[in-house]
Amino acid sequence: MLAFELLKCLAEEEHVHPDPPSRGQPDRGPDGRRQPRRVWGQRRQQQRRRFGLRQGDRRLQSLDNPPQSGAAAPTDLNLGKASGKVGVILPDTTSSTRYELYDKPLLGKALKEAGIQADIQNAQGSVQKFASIAQNMIGDGVDVLIIDSIDAASGASVEKQAAAAGVKVIDYDRVNLGGSAPYYVSFDNEDVGKLQAQTMLDCLDQQDVKNPKVIIMNGGTDVDNNAVLFSKGAHTVLDPLKKDGKVDIVGEQTVLGWKNENAPQPFAQTLTSADGVVEGVVAANDGIANAIIGGPLTDNGLAGHVVITGQDASVEGLQNVITGKQSMTIFKDVSLEAQAAAQTRDRTDPGQGPVVGRPEARPTSPTRRARLTRSRRCSCRPRSSPRPTSRTSSTPAP
Template identity: 50%
Template sequence: MKRKHSLVLVGMLGVAMSLTACGDDSDSGSEGSEGSTGDSSAAAGKIGVILPDTESSVRWESADRPALEAAFKEAGVEYDIQNAEGDAERMTQIADTMIGNGVTVLAIVNLDSESGAAIQEKAESQGVATIDYDRLTLNGTAQYYVSFDNTLVGELQGQGLADCLGDKKANIVFLNGSPTDNNATLFADGAHSVLDPMTNFTVVGEQAVPEWDNEEAATIFQQLYTAADGKVDGVLAANDGLGGAAIGILEGNGQAGKVPVTGQDATVEGLQNILAGTQCMTVYKSATQEAGALADAAIALVNGEDAQTTGTTKDSESGREVPSILLEPLSITKDNVGDVITDGGQTVEDVCTGSYAALCTEAGIS
């Protein structure tokens, strides 16, 4: 996929509003949250955000939701955040309800491009602006795309695995993300662009994992491992959940810690696996930074202004150049696990529990 963009690290853009919102939870858990400023001087509009699920990654509820809530409250804008729980029909219903309840800007993390594009088309027909959050909706109509540079994510994973394997000849298995997620395609493309030219590496298996399902990932990896007669020296796993699934199979075959595995999202499990030596790296994408960029773009639309972008991303199906805000991800290894904690991505209390406390101390994390 050809894309043009500037790899500008977008920080939290300050919003010129000093009033802080007082938010109320309209629902509990992953069902939804709604905040209201209760102040006439706040932005004259309402922002809806639909997160995709709670299964593909723990980040959506543990990181993105609180970061988005904090950003919207700080900006003094009314908002409604809900989770589709992996159900495209549910996402459509949530979108319809949000539009009916007066959102003026709707941001979605699509479950697939077809249903995402339909949501955006309906929103547009109702005068509601839309933003693609984290995943680009192919053939969509979003005004903006807010995400990380996902090809670079894959490049970091590919380089990370190469660094862990060294110059030796090695057999690699690719455990890719969901085929309906455009990001998964970009991750794989980026990783292949790094690893394919390295002639000492041979890809002995590659498969996408539907819906990023970790249990299915374990089954798929077991099949790939068996097909390769156990001769697997490295695993390019698209995120920490898939990486954890592969590590479980490797552990059952006495190979955990001997076969480098990649990941993404810098989850608690992923960081603990890195500290334990069963995962060689992950990719950290600051939820606070991404949520801040989404909040700034959404608030600009609410106020009838243009958002500050870093470039454009080409929709591979429609050919449209989508104005984009692309952030720069960070490669995390055992040497810099502490950077995630320092940035607020995870806490010492969550990562350094039980047997991991000593490993944290060894890594200089306290």
Template identity: 50%
Template structure:
């Protein structure tokens, strides 16, 4: 996998194309002119709040700034529903289709059908293994895992520690990359001992509570650190640590820089998270999709290996940022979350101490 680790991608691109946009009840652009239409299918609302709270508004802003016709829908964690949405978008005339797959098999089937209809496809955030996407737009997900591993190591220090790994969905290639990146940083540290590891189906936070409690019990409660693949899973872990009087004593990682994750960091119950700017990622997707609508090649930063499909996918890979208590403010300043959402109730004083207002 080739990567460029420092990249700035413009969020807006002017367009002078000539077809009036039409509306939709689920996120269609109602202005602008275009020779084509862009469809985006988000995966769910359960695995992470980011898809609706961050990605959707960022994508809408990017497409509207670029003056292109678009529609954005959410599959709500249902692969069959995603396939139905894709069929509808293709029938409705989208010329570019971007998906966040729920699993590679169903994602590949959607892309195959789209290609047969002459529709260009983009993998957004998650690579579809064995798929046929023309482009892949995401953050460098191995680096995300590396930041998580480094963050946990910084919180644990050099003292001996038993570590549990709570990975994301086994059907999500990103989860595999996150875990691999974290292991690459933590495994070489002789002071750390892995005492449990398990993936959480569909990134389900409720299942994560049960899974982590079982791992914690199997380890006899002798746990000093937890790798949790995102903020939702981290919240599940913290709930069990609280139940056992260890919240704030056991460092826990996260990802997505959600309101809950940032609040947990400010409260000291979560060690760190990883910020992936939705504005930046949405801008990269918009630029890529708009280039395809115009019949042009998109600008990329390299390629990503799809070993299942035996091909290298042209890619735009962005650089994620590690967030700890010291720089929570940077997420607010960047517009990733609103201060008023984070700084509620007891968190107001913690925000003030962190320079957030």
């Protein structure tokens, strides 16, 4: 899949809290509970020294040679027109803004161009609504379901019902482990995690930060295998360095359910246990990064002073990159993923035309993956109307 990575290695001007607490005194919330201590005094000076910052300093840096993806673009297939009716169920509007902004219109466009009638709905984060939509679509006579499930269990349940009704299913973006869908269309999700971790390290290295203290904020590994793959990719990069004593992973947390509101508290707890010092954060996507930036990092005077990753190239993510509060984001070209889903079909009988939902040529394995290529913009200073430069890797994804 085509991807853009927007980088801005840190170094932002000093932020001053309007009402700093007394040095050494913990903050307490309305309920009287101890809140994460803000970084002031000696610890704050230590943070500035590690980044080479002075009061009022503002420096925007970039990577001259940002990390490259090892994935390849999907084969451009022209399978002609198809026919039939497809139901598409998207998971929510909260874990990422991509579903309504990109997936829904791009899937609709791709399916229409393929000659397929599409019914696209969103489950709004409710597994009950997800199941209800699926039942209604099956009852309405769809030939194929394309589902991006809220969790694997509910997705597998829908796949079982669909199979009983003779409806084919394509796992879209998220695979349902334990399910029965014969095809899976997605990005190279491990590669995304590798790029996030490596870019964070490269930014820290460019700032000459040695043995950085890092916090990992995983997405909803409790509901989504993609989050597991993002984390696996990040650990592929970080674990060898941790073993060699070159990276200090001070904590790792899961944002349950991919709900952004679940990110600030576990991050704040980890930050407090690390004595308020962190140089890098692997945040699974822009929503999690934004929740951390607007919460614990701002509360502790660290927003703009910590290298933090992202994903999805959301509006808030891009704004944070531009303002120097977020170091990178990954844009995944959903149009390629949507096109791959629309073109997934095959001939169930050599004498018949293509049937919606399966590839023309049966793959060697039951999983089809729309793969990832890289294109990136790396900016070291503000520009007017920046245009990304493209770079494609010919190495196939594993």
